[in-house]
Amino acid sequence: MRVLVVGGTRFIGRHTVKELLRRDHEVALFHRGQTPNPFGDRVTELLGDRQDRGSVERALEGQRFDGVVDIAYAWSSRTGAREVSHMVDALTPPPERYVYLSSVSVYGDGPLPLREDGRRDPSLGAYSEDKIAAEDYLFEQQKRGRLSVSMVRPPFVYGPWNDIPRETWLWDRILADRPVILPDEGRTLFQWAAARDVAWGLAECLQNPEADGQAFNIAEAEPVTHAEFIDRLARVAGKPVEKLPVSRKRIHELGGSSMGSSMYFGATLDAETDFSVSIEKAQKILGFRPTDPKEGLAEAFRWYLANDRGRMPKFTFDKKVLGR
Ligand SMILES: NC(=O)c1ccc[n+]([C@@H]2O[C@H](COP(=O)([O-])OP(=O)(O)OC[C@H]3O[C@@H](n4cnc5c(N)ncnc54)[C@H](OP(=O)(O)O)[C@@H]3O)[C@@H](O)[C@H]2O)c1
Structure with a gap:
């Protein structure tokens, strides 16, 4: 598959690119160029700022991708539905699967462990609000038949390059x-969650037909x-x-x-x-085995x-x- 990774140069993105290359995908990174590309000529670099629609359009013009893994979140300017729409609108033809790195912070309080069909709560702060808005936008594109989407929701992530x-x-x-x-x-x-497991989940969602339209918690088995x-x-x-x-x-x-x-x-x-999430769905549907x-x-x-x-x-x- 030809895969576009939005981000990919720091931590989770870096593990994700490694995992995608391990699976023999051809990878392109979209990022601003403020952090160096650690993968050299094993990946293509497309430079742009996802906050700016024109910049995204220019960087992606004439490019075609079979899959997208959307990771980059800009903390200072916030990345929500609007910024995700910049990517989606610039992708013609649409990819076969758009995988979005969300977060367990979309969940409101509910019975523990929290499950994927649990209540989401945008009142928990700007970050949760952005993640929920981006998820809703993508689920709406799926409903309209425009895209096939998957969400990966990790809790705290640890690992090399954190x-x-x-x-x-x-x-x-x-x-x-x-x-x-x-x-x-x-x-x-x-x-x-181990960063390498999050990377595995994102890569698996790209290819697994059962991931179509689904959200998955990816985490260690127990809190x-x-x-x-x-x-x-x-x-x-x-x-x-x-x-x-x-x-x-x-x-x-x-x-x-x-x-x-x-x-x-x-x-x-x-x-x-207290906080805990269930990973049963990812285990059952994706065959996820936590590190x-x-x-x-x-x-x-x-x-x-x-x-x-x-x-x-x-x-x-x-x-x-x-x-x-
Ligand atoms: N760490 C956790 O515990 C945790 C838990 C749950 C979810 N997450 C999610 O993980 C994601 C971040 O992970 P990471 O930082 O490890 O990912 P990463 O993909 O390794 O690094 C962030 C990437 O985003 C790029 N970037 C930042 N702002 C950009 C912009 N405006 N336009 C284009 N590219 C931009 C950066 O490159 P340039 O600087 O060169 O642009 C970099 O490549 C977020 O979505 C966050 O919500 C993290």
């Missing part, structure tokens, strides 16, 4: 023999508590870890935030409410050691909270 400070942020503390702050007692449940996750990271690193419970009230009084310099538990990882977390984290840790050290932080906010 450019969001999450597992690496926590390993920074473990490797520096620093205590890890546990919001309250660290009992909140959350769920992860873990915050505390258990820290233990997992420490085991993979072969180090002991001291976990120090601190009340969220105290953390927030001190100015703790989910991102930036006052981060206390890895980017956007903390939540007071063993031990194996996936070991791979991520090897990458972290080889690529992500030498910028050891000063732990300023940790010291403010813990007094040491």
Whole structure:
């Protein structure tokens, strides 16, 4: 298949391109060119900005694709239905399948584990709103007979090339023999997905006839508590870890935030409410088999050691909270 990847140069996209090449697809990347293409001449590069309809039209003029995997999300300017429509309208003839990387943040609260047919809730913030609007736009194109679409909805994604400070942020503390702050007692449940599994899901949805018009959660089989996750990271690193419970009230009084310099538990990882998703549908329909977390984290840790050290932080906010 000739496949267009929208994005593809940073983290999940990079795993996806690797997976598509492994499956012998011919791959073209559409991105702005602000990050380098890590695949050299194994892929074609089409440069443009998805926020700008004219730019997309110019980059895709005369190009034909059998499949599209749409990954890029522009945080500052937001990527929703309008930006997805720029891609869809510029694709003539339409591809056989348009696979969209959505997120579990489309779900509202509901019985756990959350399932694909559960209630979606756009009131949870701009990101959820954009993902739901993009999904709705694509499902509408499917209904009109214009496109065949599939959605992949992962929770927190980890793995080599992760450019969001999450597992690496926590390993920074473990490797520096620093205590890890546990919001309250660290009992909140959350769920992860290995980047290579998300890549597998996106590539599989392109080709699998059963994926037509469907959304799939792609994640590890089970959720873990915050505390258990820290233990997992420490085991993979072969180090002991001291976990120090601190009340969220105290953390927030001190100015703790989910991102930036006052981060206390890895980017956007903390939540007071439990969260888990079912992967039964992907297992049944796509034959999805999640990576063993031990194996996936070991791979991520090897990458972290080889690529992500030498910028050891000063732990300023940790010291403010813990007094040491
Ligand atoms: N990380 C998670 O835990 C998680 C969980 C669920 C869903 N997701 C989804 O994963 C996606 C992002 O993954 P990633 O960053 O790892 O993907 P990626 O495809 O590896 O990297 C982002 C790509 O988007 C391109 N890009 C950014 N803005 C663009 C624009 N305006 N026009 C064209 N290209 C643009 C970037 O290249 P240039 O900078 O060169 O343009 C880069 O190639 C998002 O859709 C996000 O919602 C992530």
